[in-house]
Amino acid sequence: MSDRTKTLILHAGLLVLLFVLQFLLPAYHHGNLARIMVLASYAIGFNILFGYTGLLSLGHALFFAAGMYGMGLAIRHLGLSPAPALLCGLAAGVAISTIAGLLALRTVGVGFMIVTLMFAQAGYLTLLYFGEYTRGDEGFVIQQAERILWGLDLSDPTNRYFAAFALFALCLLLTLWLVRAPFGKVLVAIRENEERARMLGYDVFAHKLGAVVLSGTLSAMAGAVYGLLFGYVGASFASVQYSIFPLLWVLLGGAGTVLGPFIGTLFMFYLIDLSSGVTTAYMLIAGVVLVALTLFAPQGLVGGIRKRFWRGLP
Secondary structure, three states: OOHHHHHHHHHHHHHHHHHHHOOOOOHHHHHHHHHHHHHHHHHHHHHHHHHHOOOOOOOOHHHHHHHHHHHHHHHHHHOOOHHHHHHHHHHHHHHHHHHHHHHHOOOOOHHHHHHHHHHHHHHHHHHHHOHHHHOOOOOEEOOHHHOEEOOEEOOOHHHHHHHHHHHHHHHHHHHHHHHHOHHHHHHHHHHHOHHHHHHOOOOHHHHHHHHHHHHHHHHHHHHHHHHHHHOEEOHHHHOOHHHHHHHHHHHHHOOOOOOHHHHHHHHHHHHHHHHHOOOOOHHHHHHHHHHHHHHHOOOOHHHHHHHHOOOOOO
16 A cells, blocks of 8 residues: 555544544533644644744744634624635735745744744734724624524534534645645755755745745634634734744644644643643643653654654655
């Protein structure tokens, strides 16, 4: 059996499993898994930039929040229905990621990290400054009547789960396509040796910008869907914490792997959830486990499997 066939079976099997779990999981884990799939979609967006292109952004919460607020403000102040509101969130993600990319890519290395962090902090402070419209730290709730998409009530657990599943499946399949497409292969070449890619005639800046825009757009889409499915939009989602989370999820699962973002998000979510039920110092437990994984599985959970057992795992 070829690596391509095994890859398709693995990823199709995961999607089938997630589909079936909708009918098997108790209410608590059912809701958790819906949340994990949306956050994993956010991590997939981050992974395109960090894992495949080698650009470390410390301000990805800017894109997540752009999608969330683009959607939420369109519903709250413009009275739009969910479908056009989601498009507003997507458009906000495309616009902000394009502007951020054009400016941040004028720097390299640590400079890129600092500039993206500054952009995210500027976005966070902007949300607080215009609290009259955004409700600042308090945020605002999207009412149940405003969360009906094409006749489906997204506050219903079943509809919410399938919406999260649809988003995750789209992001997963897009990544699978990307790693085999010429564009994705050029991104990997830039990550491995940027100067050689430039010498071969590739437009490195254009590919990097494309990676930033694609990454930011997927992250914004995840933010818009998260706000719509769970009915809340708040400035906390634009804070530094939500820029660090996708980095941790991708590192835990395996940077530059298709399944890594999902596995890392799932592991981190339940690590914190289970440890918080044992002690109030749950972040200490999470920190110890994370350090141990960094020492003994530096390439992440899926990255370790690829290194030891399956070289062809994308």
